[in-house]
Amino acid sequence: MTQHVPVTPGEVLELLAIREGATLVDGTMGGGGHTRLMSQAVGPTGRVISLDRDPGAVERTTELLADLTNVTPVHANYANLPEVLEDLAIERVDGILLDLGLSSDQLADRERGFSFNADGPLDLRFDPTVGEPASKMLSRLSAEHLADIIYQYGEERMSRRIARAVVERRRQRPIETAGDLADLVRSVVPRSKNHRIDPATRTFQALRIAVNDELRSLEVALTRMPPLLATGGRLVVISFHSLEDRMVKVAFRDSELLQVITKKPLVASASEQAGNPRSRSAKIRAAERVAS
Structure with missing residues (x-):
């Protein structure tokens, strides 16, 4: 069972310009919503390679998509797509989708720390077998380094105040759970009357991006993916952060292999935003x- 609702499914399918029998890649499987739609669009003669860094997501979603015989699930970072396709003896694909958002299933997992409303371990890793958890990062980085991460990746104006509070708190006891960090941030960042988001939102976002080295993965992927597309193949990216969107915009504009389709980014319709706040x-x- 998945709680995740795919974002802008109609727009995504249209932009991918899917034809029956095509070979597609869903670089961020998540709850499998986009993968299922892509599978149905390519039909029984087509194929969808669906990747995710999160082994839990791959396991859950593989079960959900068991009825689809044209889907190949793979536990891998989308930045490693060339190696994945080489292992599958696939030279070119007709479309690639990247949905860079955090899935609702990850937010609901109390043991990962993605949700600051659940008091689980402060981990924040997509793949728990790689790298260090956020709690360890908080225990070792200087106030200056922490502030830079929170400001750059979370665009949090009170980053230095938060970083100082983290360093002061860890002198007394370690910050080990999502609740520990959320309460600490809320204690030093006032809730804005004009914004609905929790004061801890930007800090959690920043740490998640840092722990998973998300911007580096995206940078690598945007360089490595265009050569994998057949002529006329489409690369579609859904981003949720201004830094990500800027990277995609520049990479598309500067690539000699790509022709930009969306002069300005598309956004979800008002009705979808009302039904799916994400x-x-x-x-x-x-x-x-384009032909090289």
């Missing part, structure tokens, strides 16, 4: 592979 910050960009 879609409010989504920006969708697409580009097409």
